[in-house]
Amino acid sequence: MPSDERVYLSIGSNIHPRVKNIEHALADLRALPTVQVVAVSNWYETEPWGNREQANFYNVSVALTTTLTPDELLVELHTIEQQLHRQRLIHWGPRTIDLDIIFWGARHMQTATLTIPHAQAAHRNFVLLPTIEIAADDPFVGPEVQAMLAANHDTSWIKKVGNVSEQHD
Template sequence: MPTSQEIVYLSIGSNIHPRVANIQRALRLLRALPAVDVRATSHWYETEPWGNREQSNFYNVSVALTTRLTPDQLLAVCHQIEQDLHRQRLVHWGPRTIDLDIIFWGARKIRTATLTVPHAQAAHRNFVLLPTQEIAVGDDLVAPQVAQMIAQNQDQSWIKKVRNVSELDD
């Protein structure tokens, strides 16, 4: 993946029915944005809930994109997509119709009141690191960050690559 323009990586997940449709709709909404160019999408993964494990399993994907948006503008877009898909923030690490997180933005380090990049918990989450590693191959800015985080990661939760999205049950 060329690095002449910074590649931004998002993690997208859902564990509330219909999980597949929720993620597909979020991807369509991202692709429809004129200021966003989706470059790659990882395989889909079924994953054990992280944090609060008393809930349904998640489906997760990582997305690589370029954008003309600022980090704060992209964060606002992610929050709008979550709102459009009826995300409710009722329980910390609880069930969600959709979750979009900015994980990496090239080599940038961002720390504001509303956004931390690399994502503050990325280094501790298989469901973020493994799908991102899959699509960051060749990205000289992000692939080394992901490899270092994976080497130090102690997350014991299971993660299973899905071969065919059409076979997923919701």
């Protein structure tokens, strides 16, 4: 049985077919017996962050509960990325899929493989804006995201596109 502590992921894709890549990742998450997807934000089209010489992304945030540890969930996310042919060739480069753990309830941790909250979350519109949609009522994460938004200086554009799952890009 998953715990009540909510975990927030950011999922993005900018390699065709972006919509199907994200839908597949969401389906794979929902299929995990150790994970319960609680909420999915609206979809956003976003300017690439870091390396801007690439296609625009679609991004969503996901709230879930899980019986997994952070490291175990990270392994599952990497498995989903591998199934969708994620390649890590260029830092901040194009990707079929990107699944990142952003927040985990009130936890703050840093290991060799995982930092929670995500080290760059406070500087990324494409993470903060979708996450506040589904975390506003979370007593731990909601205030943290609000504080990050208030201090955020990211000028990259982000456009809510609602639910694009019927589209084929």
